[in-house]
Amino acid sequence: MRVGEADAVVVAAYEAYHQELFGFLQRTVRDEAAAQDLLQETFLRLMGEVRSGRAPENSRAWLYRVASNLAISRGRRRATVVRWLTRYGVPEHQAAVEESPEAGAVRHEASDDLESALAQISADARAALILSGQGFSGAEIAQAIGRTGPATRTLMCRARLRLRDILATQEAVR
Amino acid sequence: MTTHDRVLELAAGAIDFELTAPERRTLDDHLSGCNSCRRHVDALGADARAIADHRAVTLSLATSSAILARVIITRRTVSPVRLVAIAALLALLTLAAAAAGGAVLRWLQDDRLTFVVPSPPVLEGVSPTPSPAPATGQILFEDGGAIFTIDLASGAVTRLADGAGPSWSPDGSLIAFTRSAADPQTFDPKIWVMDPDGGNQTQLGAGWGPAWSPDGLRIAFSRSPIDLGDLFVMNADGTGILALEGGSDFDWSPDGARIATATGSGTAELGLVEADGTGRTRLAAGQYPDWSPDGTRVAFVSWSPNPSIDLVDPSTGDVSTIAAGVGAAIGVAWSPDGSRIAFTSLDTGDLFVVPMTGGDPVRVVEGVDTANAPAWSKDGAWIVFTMEANGPEPPAPDIWLVRSDGSGALPLTDSGTARGPAWRPTAP
Numbered sequence: 001m002r003v004g005e006a007d008a009v010v011v012a013a014y015e016a017y018h019q020e021l022f023g024f025l026q027r028t029v030r031d032e033a034a035a036q037d038l039l040q041e042t043f044l045r046l047m048g049e050v051r052s053g054r055a056p057e058n059s060r061a062w063l064y065r066v067a068s069n070l071a072i073s074r075g076r077r078r079a080t081v082v083r084w085l086t087r088y089g090v091p092e093h094q095a096a097v098e099e100s101p102e103a104g105a106v107r108h109e110a111s112d113d114l115e116s117a118l119a120q121i122s123a124d125a126r127a128a129l130i131l132s133g134q135g136f137s138g139a140e141i142a143q144a145i146g147r148t149g150p151a152t153r154t155l156m157c158r159a160r161l162r163l164r165d166i167l168a169t170q171e172a173v174r
Numbered sequence: 175m176t177t178h179d180r181v182l183e184l185a186a187g188a189i190d191f192e193l194t195a196p197e198r199r200t201l202d203d204h205l206s207g208c209n210s211c212r213r214h215v216d217a218l219g220a221d222a223r224a225i226a227d228h229r230a231v232t233l234s235l236a237t238s239s240a241i242l243a244r245v246i247i248t249r250r251t252v253s254p255v256r257l258v259a260i261a262a263l264l265a266l267l268t269l270a271a272a273a274a275g276g277a278v279l280r281w282l283q284d285d286r287l288t289f290v291v292p293s294p295p296v297l298e299g300v301s302p303t304p305s306p307a308p309a310t311g312q313i314l315f316e317d318g319g320a321i322f323t324i325d326l327a328s329g330a331v332t333r334l335a336d337g338a339g340p341s342w343s344p345d346g347s348l349i350a351f352t353r354s355a356a357d358p359q360t361f362d363p364k365i366w367v368m369d370p371d372g373g374n375q376t377q378l379g380a381g382w383g384p385a386w387s388p389d390g391l392r393i394a395f396s397r398s399p400i401d402l403g404d405l406f407v408m409n410a411d412g413t414g415i416l417a418l419e420g421g422s423d424f425d426w427s428p429d430g431a432r433i434a435t436a437t438g439s440g441t442a443e444l445g446l447v448e449a450d451g452t453g454r455t456r457l458a459a460g461q462y463p464d465w466s467p468d469g470t471r472v473a474f475v476s477w478s479p480n481p482s483i484d485l486v487d488p489s490t491g492d493v494s495t496i497a498a499g500v501g502a503a504i505g506v507a508w509s510p511d512g513s514r515i516a517f518t519s520l521d522t523g524d525l526f527v528v529p530m531t532g533g534d535p536v537r538v539v540e541g542v543d544t545a546n547a548p549a550w551s552k553d554g555a556w557i558v559f560t561m562e563a564n565g566p567e568p569p570a571p572d573i574w575l576v577r578s579d580g581s582g583a584l585p586l587t588d589s590g591t592a593r594g595p596a597w598r599p600t601a602p
Contacts, residue, residue, distance in 0.1 A: 008423065008442070008461065014242050022238075023230025032231060036241060039233075043245045051562055052544050053502070053520040114224050128190075133226035138190035153191045160186040160218055167221060 009050045013059045014043055021067050024134060028071040028127045030119055038074065042067045061140060064131065068144040072124045117166040125159035128152060177204060178211055185215040189222050309556045312370070312598040314340050314349060315573055318591040321351055323370070323598075326575075334372035339594060343386045343410075346370065346599040350384035350393055353377075365395055367410070370598070378412030383422055386410070387430040392449070394433060396422035405435055407449055418447045419454040425463045425472075432488070434463035434472045444474050446488055457486050458493050462504060467512045475503045475517075483517055483528065497528045497535045505546045509554045514578070516548040516557055525559055527578055538580040546571070549596050554578060558595040561585070 018039060025035035025042075045066050049056060056062035118126050124145050131141045142152035181204045184197050193201065205212050233241070312323045321334045334340075337351040349370060354363045365381040368374055381395040387407075394407045405420030420435030423442070426449075427433065433449055434457070436442040442461035447454045460474040466485075473496075476484040482498035483506060497503070501521025508515050509527075516527050516538070525539035525548060538557065539545050548559040557578050560571040570590035576583040586592075 010245065011242065014238075014245070018238055018241070019232050020230075022233050026231050027228070036233070036237065040241045040244055043242070047245055051520070051546070053523060055520075114221070114228060118225070129222075129225055132190050132222065133228070135226075138192075141190065149191070153187050156190055157183050157186040160189065160221065161182060163221055164214070164218055168217075 007047075009055055010043060010047045013046060013063065017060055017063055018043070020134065021063055024064065024127075024130055025067055025071055027115070027118065027130050028068075028123060029074055030115075034074065038067060038070045041070055061136075061144075064134075064136070065144045068127050068131065069146060071127055072145060074123070113167060113170045117163050117170065120166055121159050121162055125155055125162075128156050129159055129163070132156070178208070181205065181208070181211050182214055182218070185211075186218055189218065309551065309575060311551065313558055313573070313575075313586065313595050314342060314598065315587075315592050315595040316340055316351075317587065317589050317593075321349070321372075322592075324573075324586055332372070334370075335366075335368055335375055337366060339383050340596070341385050342596055342599050344388055344390045344599055348390075348410075350378075350386060352382050352384065363397075365393065365412075378408070379415070381406065381408075385424070385426065387426050387449070388428055389430050392430070394418075394424060394426065394449075405433070405447070407433075407451075416451045418449070418451055420445065420447045423461055423463070425465050427465050427488075428467060428469040434465060434474075434488075436461035436463060436474075442477075444472070444486070455488075457488065457491065458484065460484060462506050464506045464508050464515075466508050467510060473506050473508060473515050475506060477502075483515065496530070497526065500524070500526060500535055505548055505559075507548045507550060507557075509550050509578070510552055511554055514554070516550065516559075516578075518545045518548060518559070520544065525557070525576070527557075536580070538578065539574070539576055539583060545574075547594065550578070551597050552599070558586075558597060560593050560595065 021042065022035055022039050025038045026032055029035055029038065042063055046056075046059070046063060049062075118129065121129075124147075128141050128145055131144055132138075136144065138152060138156070139149055141156070142149045145152065145155075147155065181201055184193060184201045185205075187193065188198075188201065205215060309326045311327075312325050314321070314323050316322070316338045319336060319338065321337045321340045323332050323334060324330070325332075334349070335351070335353070337353040340349050340351040342349060347370065348367050350365060350367050352363045353366050363380070363382040365378045365384045367376050367378060378393070380397065382397055384393045384395040386393055391410055392407050393410055394405060396406065397404050405418045405422065405424055406415055407418060408415040418433065418435075419437075420433060421437040424433050424435035431449055432446050434444065434446055436444050442459070444457045444460045444463055445454050446457055457472065458474065458476065459478060460476040462475045464473045465471075466473065470489075471485045471487055473483060473485050476482050476493075476495070480498060481500075481502045482495045483500075483503050484493050484495050486493045496515065497517070500517075501519040503517045504520055505518040506515060507517070512530065514527050514529050516525065517535075518525050522540075523544040524537050525545040526535035527538050528535040539559070539561075544562045546560045546562065548557045550557055555578060556575060558573060558575050561574045562571040571593045572588055572590060573586045573592045573595045574583060575586055586595075
């Protein structure tokens, strides 16, 4: 069997962008295995598009949009699980650790103040700030996370100020 | 909200968004007189830079290859393998009676064959003219990580082995295929061979995507789908591995002396490599090479200036275009008698057949979904191909059969995971 047809297009996009996308996903969902799954899902969707003759014009932006959506909706699902668990008597910190042991590890070890601070803001805010760090403009980020420009600006403003508060507290502790 | 809070919000917003002129004035005016806010704003900028500078975890080559392999090789794995073969296929196709009843056999993963739906297949827009050539023989394909054959005469589906990318030996007496480790985190594909009934499974060695030489004595393969720049040839028993300058998109010349191969993606280069490893010649810019049965020309897809199906004469390098204006073409396949070329268009999803005598391509299957990977029956009367449902979900390919004049299109599977169909070269 040859590398078939559309596969080559996807392989090229994979070679160009999979590491930076993985970095983005890993930082957004804070779970390497989950990030690998989402990376695979992102490229499976690209494969679907390309094979359907709808190869995106700007594949990097398209990949980030899909990856952001996947990461954020995963974050929402997890938040729902935590709410559900706490409602049924599982203490919130335990529920949080249940659903994300590595997040707890990051918090407890505090080996990386910035990442641990990022872990304390919502998944969509985190995704937005990391996208910004990867060079996307506010308008592009809005498109990626599926919000309006003004809503994205508000989300990111609050997230940046909140992040600063958390980091300032950490700096004060040391 | 205090002025300080308002200013900090503006400063945070300014990192990603253009402020309006009044906003910018408010910010600048305040910062010029407020040391505390200036420090705070500097810290916000430093945080943003720290986020950008953070070195993310990277994937190892093994893991990234494994993920790509799963994207390319595996398909939707949640649904159990379901295959539907049209039991009365032979009768139906021979008589082309659109209303002929067909008992649908559903093959389940536990190897039981069960009658489930005794309903006639729908043949929209097909005139029931008698066919001179009934579809017979066996079609080899992969579905959900396993390899199957369908016997067209009986409709029987046989599961042969776990694996992917099956390829018939030229005399139809053996099947080469790829099998990866059961652990999905590991991408360590091996090439295997087996008998057409799945017996005598033998591992030959590491490799991916085997294709037999026309004399059946050698097998060309690559190491992985990720590296478009590797091509190897070995003896059919797995010995004598030779590295060639080529990629995983290749086709043996009919005399087995050379291999046409495309390297690189996007601006792929089509070249000829000697199968004994003695040299490489550039042919043209393009990919998806397919040799004419008489070995005098290689059909391929050219992308520049617009997508077209071109022919190149390997002895002179002369290139001519035989089909253009049909969108991004893929899946080029020469008919066994060399009189026609089948190809599919990514833009429209159509399956076309273009006569070598000249003339426009004939649309054989209109692409409601995306047709791909056409393969001809030995008598040139039928084409088996994949059809992938369009949509946001991962590709869901199934295998279809159609007469080369466009009549009698029928699905052979309904699993949404079947691909790589190939007609058995000689009748069993």
